[in-house]
Structures are given as C-alpha cells and as structure tokens.
Amino acid sequence: MITEELRMIDIQLKDTPLIPQECIDYTTSDSAGGSTIFIGTVRNKTKEKPVIRLEFEAYAPMAIAELRKIAEQAKAKWSAEKISIHHRTGVLQIGEIAVVIAVATPHRKAAFEACQYCIDTLKETVPIWKKEIFEDGEIWVAAHP
Amino acid sequence: MKIEILAFGIAKDIVKGRSLSLDLPSGTNVGGLKAELCGRFPNFEKLKSMAIAVNEEYQTDDFSLSEKDEVVIIPPVSGG
Numbered sequence: 204m205i206t207e208e209l210r211m212i213d214i215q216l217k218d219t220p221l222i223p224q225e226c227i228d229y230t231t232s233d234s235a236g237g238s239t240i241f242i243g244t245v246r247n248k249t250k251e252k253p254v255i256r257l258e259f260e261a262y263a264p265m266a267i268a269e270l271r272k273i274a275e276q277a278k279a280k281w282s283a284e285k286i287s288i289h290h291r292t293g294v295l296q297i298g299e300i301a302v303v304i305a306v307a308t309p310h311r312k313a314a315f316e317a318c319q320y321c322i323d324t325l326k327e328t329v330p331i332w333k334k335e336i337f338e339d340g341e342i343w344v345a346a347h348p
Numbered sequence: 349m350k351i352e353i354l355a356f357g358i359a360k361d362i363v364k365g366r367s368l369s370l371d372l373p374s375g376t377n378v379g380g381l382k383a384e385l386c387g388r389f390p391n392f393e394k395l396k397s398m399a400i401a402v403n404e405e406y407q408t409d410d411f412s413l414s415e416k417d418e419v420v421i422i423p424p425v426s427g428g
Contacts (some may be wrong), residue, residue: 243428259427262356262420265404266427290427302428322428330401330420331427332357343358344426348396 212274213287215268226287226305237311239318243302245295254317255336257295262330266290269329273321281317283308288321290331301333349374351381351407359398359421363392373385378402379409385421396424 213229222348223242230238245257274286287305295301304321308314351370355363370384378400386392399406399422402413406422413419 227366240415260356261427262354262401262422265401265420268404326425326428329427330422330425331358332423333426334357343361343423345424346358346395346426 204269208337211278211285212271213285213289214270214274215289216261216263216266216292217289218291218293221289221291221300221303223300223303223341225304226289226303229287230305230307232307233282234309234315235307236309237314238305239314240306241302241304241318241322242300243322245297245299245301247297249335252337254297255338256297257301258334258336259292259295259301260332260334261290261292263292265330266285270325273324273328276324277306277317277320280320281306281308281313283317284316285319286321288325290325290329349411351376351415351417351419353385354418354420357423357426358395359392359423362389363421376413377409378407378411378413381397381413381419382409383421389405392400398423 248254270288277283283306285307290301291301304318306314306318335342337346351372354367392398401420401422402417
C-alpha cells in the first residue's frame, strides 16, 4: 500500500529550470474532473525595491520529507488523486519559476482548496530559504520580525 | 557529549559556517541547545523564530539529544 501512495505523489527539488507541464502530466487522471496548478515566480521588486535575483537554499532530505507530508495531508483531506510539487534551488533570475504545484481531484472545488493548502503550508514548514539580492545588498526573506 | 550542528539560511551567516560542533552535557535537550546557541550567538535572538530539526524532523524543546543525531538549526523558512 505504501508504494501505491508513493506513486500518486511526485516531489522534486531541482537546481534546473522547472517545467510546469511535467507536473500537469504527472497529475493527469481520467477520474479527476479538476486540476489546479500554482506557479510561483520571481517578482522584480519587494516593497518597491528592485530585486536583481534570488537564491534558494534547501535542507534537501528534510525539505523533500516535509513536502511529501504536505501532499499526503492534502491528498487525505481533499481526496486528491495525484499531487506534484517541484521546487527550485540555486540562483533564480526575475520571472523564473520557483515552485510548481499541481493537484488533481475528482471535483473542482477540492482542487483549488488542496492546491492553496499546499502552497500556504509549504511557506510555513518546508526548510527552504530564499535570499533576495538587491543592488545595494541582500536579505534572507522573513528572517526577522 | 559532542554534537555536530548544521546551519542553513541566515543561521549559516550567524554561526559563520555550514556547521559547528558543540560540547554539551549529556542529555541536553532541544531547549538547552537553543539557549546555548543564543548565548554564543546573540543574533539568533533577533530572528522571528528558530526551530531545531533532529534526524530530519522538527522537535520540541523537551526532546533529548544524542551524539549521533543529525541536528540542524532551522531559521524562519521562506520557500515558495
């Protein structure tokens, strides 16, 4: 049964550009009537201050384990059929994709809710850190109150 | 007991390295480790939060550490 569970969840941390279609292809299912996809990209400014690039660092084994936990919780709560979460590490330029989350569920409402749960929880619990680099310095995002 | 600790994100900047080694009384728990870290590196006090992961799981302050544990400082996360 564990292998069956694993087959419905696809978690990847990658240091190369993310391809949303891979997440969509993974989650496609004949019995899922709705799919949602969230794509998080690098914004060109933070509080009106121009951002030059981002750097993501991950504690990889735990990040993968925590992402899997989130996907398992979403799968259980919203009866999701398949979930795919890909997250970048390394240096990202403006407009590049930092995260892709795809969720397929039997009905549409659950797909939206499950996808939102995944991105919101990811931001709270997954050990990945984002550094914003500005022209005049750099900052670890959300580190200080 | 000697504990090897890994640091990521801003924690790496605060301890000035990817890892550090601390000699702690045996039976020290996560809360004791946090206090020791804050004593040595006051900048940890300024963070919004600091969690400790042991063997790839978040642990609460009352969790006792052992020498072979993989201990990681988790400053506020900011993925996504």
